[in-house]
Amino acid sequence: MSYEQYNSGIESEAVFARVIEDKEKGGFLLQVIKAQYSFGQGCTHTVSLMDIPLSYQLTNTPAALLWTDMHKLLAQPGALDAAKVTLPGKIVDLHPQKEQLVLVVEDEGGNRRVAIVSQDKNKDYHVRLSSVLPEGTSMDEFHAGENEIILYLSGDSFMAGYVKLADDAWRLSWVMGESNYAVTWYGIQWDNHRLIGALESSDLFTADFSLIPLTEETLKKTLDASGWAVVNNPNPKERLHLRTKPDKNSDSLGKFYNGTPVRVLETTGDWCRVAIGTDGMKGWMMKHYLAFSQNASIVKPVFPDLFLREEYVGRDVIAWANSAKKTPKMIPHNEEWEIMGSMNDMYILVSKSSGSVIFAPWNGFGKEMVEYNISLPVT
Numbered sequence: 001m002s003y004e005q006y007n008s009g010i011e012s013e014a015v016f017a018r019v020i021e022d023k024e025k026g027g028f029l030l031q032v033i034k035a036q037y038s039f040g041q042g043c044t045h046t047v048s049l050m051d052i053p054l055s056y057q058l059t060n061t062p063a064a065l066l067w068t069d070m071h072k073l074l075a076q077p078g079a080l081d082a083a084k085v086t087l088p089g090k091i092v093d094l095h096p097q098k099e100q101l102v103l104v105v106e107d108e109g110g111n112r113r114v115a116i117v118s119q120d121k122n123k124d125y126h127v128r129l130s131s132v133l134p135e136g137t138s139m140d141e142f143h144a145g146e147n148e149i150i151l152y153l154s155g156d157s158f159m160a161g162y163v164k165l166a167d168d169a170w171r172l173s174w175v176m177g178e179s180n181y182a183v184t185w186y187g188i189q190w191d192n193h194r195l196i197g198a199l200e201s202s203d204l205f206t207a208d209f210s211l212i213p214l215t216e217e218t219l220k221k222t223l224d225a226s227g228w229a230v231v232n233n234p235n236p237k238e239r240l241h242l243r244t245k246p247d248k249n250s251d252s253l254g255k256f257y258n259g260t261p262v263r264v265l266e267t268t269g270d271w272c273r274v275a276i277g278t279d280g281m282k283g284w285m286m287k288h289y290l291a292f293s294q295n296a297s298i299v300k301p302v303f304p305d306l307f308l309r310e311e312y313v314g315r316d317v318i319a320w321a322n323s324a325k326k327t328p329k330m331i332p333h334n335e336e337w338e339i340m341g342s343m344n345d346m347y348i349l350v351s352k353s354s355g356s357v358i359f360a361p362w363n364g365f366g367k368e369m370v371e372y373n374i375s376l377p378v379t
Contacts, residue, residue, distance in 0.1 A: 012037045019054065019061075025123060027081045028054045032096060047146070049096045050119060053081035070094065084125045085117055095141035095149070099164075102149055104139045105129075112137050114149065114204060116170070130204050137209075148173075149204070158214055162204050165354045170204035173353060177214045185278055185355030186228070186261035187297075188219055196230060196261055196296040197223035225293045229272070231260040232291035232299045239341065240290075242283035246271035253283045254323070254348050256341035259301025262290070276340070278355030279321070304339045304347075306365040319349075319360040339365075 005012045016033045030052040036045040055078050065073065073079060075091050089107035096102075101117040114130040136155040144150040147164035158177030162170045174182045181190035183202060188195045200222060201211040213219045231240045239255035246268055262274035262285065272290060275282045291299050321327040323343050335356075341348035346359040 010039045022051075022053070025084065027084065028056070028058075030054055047098050049098055050101055050117075052096060052101060053084040053125065055079055055081050070096075085127060087115055087127065088113070088129065093139035093141065095139060095144060097146050099147065102139070102141075102144075104133070104137065110135075114139075114151070128205060131207060131209070134209050153209060153212070158212075160209075160212060163353055166356060171353075172199070172202040172204070172207070172212070175212060175214070179214060179216050179219070181219065182352075184352050185350075187223060189352075190216075194297065194301075195219060195223050195225075196228050197225035198228075199223055225296060227264050228296050229262050229264050229274070229290040229292045230296040230299045230301075231256050231258050231262070231285070231289060233258050233289050236300075236302045240285055242274070242276065242281075242285055242341070244283060246273075246284045248286075250284075252343070253281070254341040254343040256285075256348070257302050257304075257339075259299050259303065260340040261296070264290075264292070277350045277357040279357045281357050301338075304365075306339060306347075319358045320346075321358065323359050325359070 014035045014037065016035070018031050020029055020031060021027075022029050032049040032052075034047050034049065035043050038044045052074075057076075058073060058079055061073060071094065074094060077090060079091070080087070087103070087105050089105045089111075091103050092106050092112065093104035094101065099118060103115040103117065104112055105115045106112045112133045112135075114133065116128045118126055118128075120126060133151070134154040138152045140150040140152060140159070144161075149162040149170065151160050151162070152158075153160055158175060160175050161173045163173040164170050172183045174180075179190065181188050183189075183199060184194070187197045188199065199213075201207040201209070211222070213222045233240055236258045239257055240260075241255055242253040243250045244253060245251075256276070260276065262272075262276055265273045265275060265282065267273075267287065270287050271284045272287050273282065274285050274290075319328070323346065335354065336352045337349040337358075338352055339347045340350050342362065343359065345362055347362050347365065349358050349360055350356070
């Protein structure tokens with residue numbers, strides 16, 4: 001249906017599309033496959049996009065036009081099968097992805113929202129809507145990857161990126177405007193600085209987009225640092241134990257480097273019960289070796305700056321959801337990871353965006369960068 005070369009002709013992408021009858025649910029479906037090719041290697045990657053339910057009025061349209069003129073054709077009233085997908089207005093932007101169809105829709109009053117159309121295991125369609133977007137908002141589907149949304153908010157005044165997390169939540173990932181920054185599970189990061197705390201209005205479906213901070217000053221006022229702390233050993237070369245009980249003699253769940261963010265759940269005497277990441281990793285740390293609230297942002301992280309060894313690049317690396325090595329864990333490849341701790345022969349890695357925790361073998365890493373920074377394919 002389409003073919004495009006890039007990177008001086010070394011790589012290319014082809015799109016294949018067809019319209020089929022939906023014999024199970026009725027109606028018709030547009031099916032699309034994208035294939036990537038590399039010089040000397042042939043086809044390196046294929047992805048099947050989510051089936052798009054079409055109305056009868058488009059069933060006689062050539063599949064090639066349904067792809068190349070998709071914006072124009074699907075913007076027509078009633079273009080999608082209304083029996084399967086109900087939208088609160090017309091489509092003004094769209095981005096077909098593997099797991100969902102991302103739309104910007106506009107109602108009769110001119111209000112725009114992000115609409116995410118997805119399918120459940122029974123192949124039924126569901127629509128989730130954001131709150132009203134600022135006037136003039138549009139979507140950049142060209143630069144957005146899978147499970148990513150890029151919005152031009154308030155015209156071109158600033159851009160915001162959202163990513164899909166493992167629990168199907170969509171959260172603010174970065175902002176480009178007067179100040180450029182990334183949003184992490186533990187706060188904000190820009191250049192070589194970071195602020196620890198919780199950011200309001202980061203969820204796509206509940207956000208008040210007018211509250212997204214655009215300056216460093218606003219960021220500092222908006223971020224809520226209460227209930228947060230970071231590991232802060234006087235000797236940065238030392239690591240702090242996460243223990244099963246508030247007792248130095250209790251079992252260790254790992255040792256963590258300075259700068260590791262934690263949520264403080266409770267305090268008992270000289271100990272704090274804390275959570276690391278968002279997967280339920282909890283234990284006890286000594287209060288003396290933690291920096292709290294606003295002081296947490298002052299502590300410099302000393303996480304190991306390591307990369308996948310050459311022999312592992314492009315291959316699966318065994319990782320686990322826990323230290324027992326009994327539960328292999330699938331990790332999205334497009335996430336950035338930080339080595340925050342270690343236990344026995346494993347590093348404890350935490351996803352910068354989602355806060356997911358994995359245990360990976362230390363011998364899979366070295367000090368020389370072969371390709372890109374840590375981005376673990378996991379089996």
